[in-house]
Structures are given as C-alpha cells and as structure tokens.
Amino acid sequence: MAITFGGREMEDNRLGNLEVNTKDIEAASAELDETFNRCIRALNTKNVTTSGERANRLKRTLGKLYSLNCELLNLFRDFNHSTRTANAALRKFERGETTREQVIVLRDEARAKAQLVLNYAEYAETAATKIEDDIYAAFDFYTARVYAELLKGRSDSATPSTAPTPPKSAEYILLLVLSKRDRENLIGDLAEEYAEIVQKHGTLKANFWYCKQAATSVAPSIKKIVGFGISASIGAALRRLISYFIDLLR
C-alpha cells in the first residue's frame, strides 16, 4: 500500500500540490466493510444458535470490527481535511498571502496524517482477519460449513487449507453419524492421515483407506449416539424374554 505525492517534486526547498492516491485506503475500508457484512450474515444464519455469554461475546467482537472501520474512516477524513488545508495554503502563498514556513508546516502535517492512515489501514486489515476467524471459531463444525459459502472470495485466510480433499461422500457419512463433539477432531485426524497417504501412495489408495475408515467408524459412532443405556435395556429385555420361554418349557 502506498500514497504518492505527485505533481511537482516534494523536496524541502520546493512546494507542490499534494496529490494522494487514496485508492488503497478506500479499498481497505471497503474490505473492512465487506468483512463486517460477512460476519453479520454469519451471525444471522439460521443454523447459528447463540445465547447468553457466548452471544454477548460475539456481539462485542462484532462491535470491535465495526469500530475499526469507523476509526479508519475518521482518520481518512482528517487526512483529507489536512490535505485540502495544505493545498489552500499553497495557493495563498502563491498570491503572497501567507509564508513559506506556514505552507511547509501544513504540508508536513498532512504527510504525517497520510502515514498514520496507511498504518492504521494495515493494522485494521490484520485485526479484522483475526476477528473474523475468532467469530467463525466460536461456532461448531456444521455451522462452519455454512460459512464456507460466505468465505468464498476471501483471499487472505489465516489458516489456508493446503490439504488434499478426501472423498466428499465418505465425509458426509461421518458428518451424519458422528456426535457433535467428535466431528471436528475425528475428521481432522482423518484428513491429516489422508494427506500423508496421498503423498506416499497416491489418491486412489488414500480414497479407499478413507472410505474404509468412514465405513468402519459408523457402527461405533451410532452405538455411542444411541447410547449404551438403550443397548443395555434391549439386552436386559432379551434376557427376560429368554428366561420367560425357559420357564414355559419347564
């Protein structure tokens, strides 16, 4: 990101109009605005259920994101004002209505504000990325999948995925049968191992391994979701039924 001071050369002994390329700052502000909107859409997604302290924390985070853009726009407005003042002083100087020193002071002030707004734009972009990641991290894995759509077009993800993609159908089976608690960790473990197998043995073998893992993980996962309590009750009922028939035979 850069601001150019165009027109005549801006040396200490010469004066010139400040011509500032403000496109970078406008782009930074637009990106902040877009990030804010993405987060609003994410929070308004019907799959997201937030309540109590968690909801308040997310609202505070969103508030921080909003204030970053407001502060950037304030600094930008302040800088624009200083630039106009410095350029007006230059015209006054050319008409002999003010001193050269006064123009230099105003010009330096505008340059300092230009640097400030640039630094803030860079800081705000980094902070906004982190805030967005924090907001997404607060949700469960299912909801995160909804965000995948919202994140499309976002160029600078903090942890870009470099992993090869496992077979989607097998992943969906796992998403269906796994408990909410295990979803992220278990699928992450599989993805990590899948990437290693792709590297060592190729995609075909890795896909086969992944599908096998998904298939053999279905039974234990369902058993876990349904609950051992129910299994035990069914077992007890069967035992009672068998003893009843044995008693009948006696």
Place this chain on the structure above:
Amino acid sequence: MEVEKSLGHFEEIVLLATLRLAGQGYGKTIREQVSEATGRDVSIGALYATLDRLERKGFIKSHQGEATPERGGRAKRYFEVGGAGIAALSAMHVARNKLKRGLKLSPAPA
C-alpha cells in the same frame, strides 16, 4: 475396583498408548501407537468411542488443541491419562501378575 470402572482389553491398550504419548497424543497418533503395537488397523471411530468411554470413567482428560492447514483447519483434541487411569492400569497389572504366577505360558512342545 468398581465393575463399571474396570478396564476392557481394548481400553487398556488405548490407555497405555495414550500414556506413552505423555499428553501429546491425539486421535491420529494414538491410533498409530495402537496399530503398531497390536498389528491391527483400528478404526478411528472405534478409537474415539473408546476414548470417550475412558473419559467418562474419569481415566483420561482431553483438551482442544490448535487447528492446522494439513487438517483442513480443524482442531486437534489432545488426550492425557489422569491419576485414576494410572491407578486402573496398575491394578490391572497387579491382577494379571497374580494370575500368571506359576503358569507356563510358552507353548508346550509337540
């Protein structure tokens, strides 16, 4: 030891593998340890079901770890054996030793 808090065969193996990894074990590494030791390809679902059961019994504790790009941005869950887990393992060890005392386990010559 209470019956509901006793260790099954696979639970014992998983507990030992977790103990060997000294708090740095997560699904993938524990599965590797178990497969290496037993020579069986253990399914990740079965492993997680066992780990959850061990956690419910109070033998292990878990905490969420970092997300990495290799995992598609998903977080790890680290497992650590607690005091109750170590006690259960040593109780199992003592019981085994008592039962094995005086027994010849090598196969008899044909």
